[in-house]
Amino acid sequence: MSTEYSLFMNDPDSVCEKQGEQMKTQQQLETIRRETLAVIGLRRAQAIIDGTTGTIAANGLSHIMVCAGTGCASSNSAAIIDEFNQQIVKHGLADRIAIVKCGCLGLCAQGPVVIIYPENCLYKMVQVADVAEIVEKHLLNGQPVQRIFGGHLDETEHPTEITKFFSNQMRVALKNCGLINPENIDEYIAFDGYKALAKALFAMTPAAVIEEISASGLRGRGGGGFPTGRKWQFAANSSASEKFVLCNADEGDPGAFMDRSVLEGDPHALIEAMILAGYAIGAHQGYVYVRIEYPIALERLSLAILQAKNYGLLGDNIMGSGFAFNLGIRLGAGAFVCGEETALIASIEGQRGTPRPRPPFPAIKGLWQKPTLINNVETYANIASIILRGSQWYSAFGTETSKGTKVFAVGGKINNTGLVEIPMGTTLREIIFDIGGGIPNGKQFKAAQTGGPSGGCIPAALLDTPMDYDSLIAIGSMMGSGGLIVMDEDTCMVDIAKFFLEFTVEESCGKCPPCRIGIKRMLEILERITNGEGKAGDIESLQELAEVIKSTSLCGLGQTAPNPVLSTLRFFRDEYEQHINDRKCVAKVCKQLINYRIIAETCKKCGLCAKFCPVGAISGDRERGYLIDTHKCVKCGVCIGKCPPKAIEIN
């Protein structure tokens, strides 16, 4: 049997050829692994993976990895791939250089990103026009194109902002993202893919699998932080003949995109883990619930499932072990509450995604009233490594109660927007300043928000907080799914709290009154405050409502919705007071509380502001100068953009 490896398996024709292939045995998978590794092993440079080294083929071969994650794809990385292909044909390099589209490398701010192996060099913000130069200078003459050169990722002596972004990370869940072609199952197999599954099916009992997961200390990465092994044990305890394994890929937390990255960059890691979970709890059917907003992820996951079926890794007799497991995809339709597990189950059943009271927990009565295990994508992405390398290896990372690594989606006012995976317990300061490259434009760090609409903010004074489940809870925030939004001095904390409440009001399913009515009342108070109509007692009302909503809401959405308000009140109470008492917004965000003024001394009397003001609020002439009528002014900011000497200020 031929297992000839093709780098071009992403072209639909070769996928079709693969259809109808026979089930692969463990030995046959081993052969695929060996043969594929001989080709792609040259990518296994040390820096961004977890300490393991592979064989490096030093025979003049190169692999050019072009990021095709959502961020880079939005900056047209597909055209870059085409251009590379044309250039290498033009230079007669097609037999030595492979252009590979890969998943997200995490450095989204500098996209489109290209990595060249085996030298492990990164190019940033690559444009189609740069491609010819990269081929001629770098590939043919060994000279980096300095203009867009991001650095040698293996080089540690002269770290740059970009090499530090990678070298301070530790990748387990994202280990293959950016390293393999996610549309090619053989590449996943080459880097030890489906090896954990083989180990479990042939050498471990289901109980031993659960034992290993429990011993690793892995906790749910979707937000709750419940011990994963215990969840698996509950589902395994039931003697029902039919059970389900679900994956929550309804990543609704705004600003968090690690689950999408796994789906786009390493979909087989999820599939392998779900089969392992099925084996451990005795389930034979799984569903992945994916949000519709992720078209690329959906496409790659569908393809991966098809490839796994063709290799007999999904189906009735996996690797000849006799174990059966099938996997389907269910689409979300844009409802944040469906990230809550009972709501997610209702949505998979085709209903309105409203949560129901627990108990009974899904492990007892879940999908179609059968015992059901639900984990989040990132949780699953850790499973195969734990089974393969052992719980002790995994639990060596992290803190006493938060083991392993966590992926954070770092965004907002930070230089290196993107995905970072770090051992639990790394401080916020390290994430923002060492890995994230600090705050742009010389601005001051003000706060970071973790946990999205369910979480809270961390002020500058607490920058040394270790990022783990318990430390974050202790300061009134939470891990959530790992969204981390950085805010600088231009962000108004009252406005941010209002922003999150607008989100939860919109996304509340309406089933329970504390959430449906209570959050709305809180939002109305915040709207008054930001409109300059705050009054004494508002802060106390907010606090009282928050406590009632937290303790009486039906599900996690309502129980955590007041957190952004409570947390900003805790650390930035003075801002609330300034809004209410002094009618002042120091960040100059709340429009009703600011005024525009022309500084007469700086004004050159050119009249551009008056010409462009959309509401005619600026009067005067070139002799006497200009004035803004604050009653007419709508604070749109057009005049500031037009004024050549920057003579317009905001008070």
Add this chain to the structure above:
Amino acid sequence: MSCCCKNTYDERKARLIEIAKNYKSTKGSLIAVLHEAQELYGYLPVEAQEIISEHYGVPMTEIYGVITFYGQFSLKEKGKYRISVCMGTACYVKGSGPLLDKFKEKLGINVGDCTPDKKFSLEACRCIGACGLAPVLTINKDVHGRLEPKDVDRILALYE
């Protein structure tokens, strides 16, 4: 709606009946049927709901309940170009609010509405995960990133 393409309408109807029947035996597939119907019609008009009700076999009330629950489903017609401004947190702190306001002002419509000539419709959408490009918006399948309100004219001109 007065429309000259009667045939297209009948073809859509036949296609939707087929979709509804195909899914009928799959437990819990109403959301999938609605996704396909919306793909076909661009939104979910009453006639589409009636076809689904009849051929998939669920009451109209249940269909309406599901449609109005999920943000992705629309009962209103969309424009030829659907502008969705991302309101995820990363985009918000980088100024997607003023960006959205500028679109409202330029197009003279509110979020959820469509221009009278059916050319543009405007939506505020949930995080699309392109936070590295914040603030970001999509117009149909095109993604535009790192925008400021002053870019609005330039973007709209691309779709003239």
